[in-house]
Amino acid sequence: MVIVASDNGIPQRKNVTDIKIKVTDINDNAPKFTKSSYTGSVLVANAKEGDKVLTVSAQDPDIGNNSKIIYRFSNVSPHLNLDGDTGVISLASDLSSVTENTMINLTVIASDHGEVPLSSAGDVNLNGFCSYKDLDYIPGYICHKYIPLYKIYDLFIM
Numbered sequence: 337m338v339i340v341a342s343d344n345g346i347p348q349r350k351n352v353t354d355i356k357i358k359v360t361d362i363n364d365n366a367p368k369f370t371k372s373s374y375t376g377s378v379l380v381a382n383a384k385e386g387d388k389v390l391t392v393s394a395q396d397p398d399i400g401n402n403s404k405i406i407y408r409f410s411n412v413s414p415h416l417n418l419d420g421d422t423g424v425i426s427l428a429s430d431l432s433s434v435t436e437n438t439m440i441n442l443t444v445i446a447s448d449h450g451e452v453p454l455s456s457a458g459d460v461n462l463n464g465f466c467s468y469k470d471l472d473y474i475p476g477y478i479c480h481k482y483i484p485l486y487k488i489y490d491l492f493i494m
């Protein structure tokens with residue numbers, strides 16, 4: 337910002353000075369998730385490690401580090417990875433250990449990089465479906481990605 341000071345003399349004299357204003361932000365906002373809960377689903381039989389499941393996202397109206405967000409799970413899951421910078425949640429395994437329909441509920445914490453960081457929590461629900469649609473009518477069939485379909489039929493035909 338430039339300030340000009342002048343007098344009313346003749347000739348008019350004036351002086352120019354430069355003022356720097358530093359804007360400082362107080363970290364007075366916690367990150368806020370765009371949704372209160374996020375839900376995704378995977379078909380276990382087709383699951384591959386690294387498959388993207390869903391993306392969580394939070395916003396923070398502060399400035400600079402006070403608005404920079406990092407994501408983490410409140411507790412670790414053997415099935416899911418969370419990218420702390422992007423909020424992308426992906427499969428940590430091919431789910432071969434999952435043998436029946438599974439529901440995973442996790443909490444994601446979003447924290448800013450303020451000197452005193454502020455955080456908030458969001459829920460993530462993942463439904464792992466073992467079923468093939470056309471096999472849904474078979475009660476109690478074994479769900480495992482390494483059992484080919486015809487073997488599942490064999491189990492019930494015998």
Ligand SMILES: [Ca+2]
Nearest residue numbers: 361362364398
């Ligand atoms: Ca602020």
Ligand SMILES: [Ca+2]
Nearest residue numbers: 365398402448
């Ligand atoms: Ca903040």
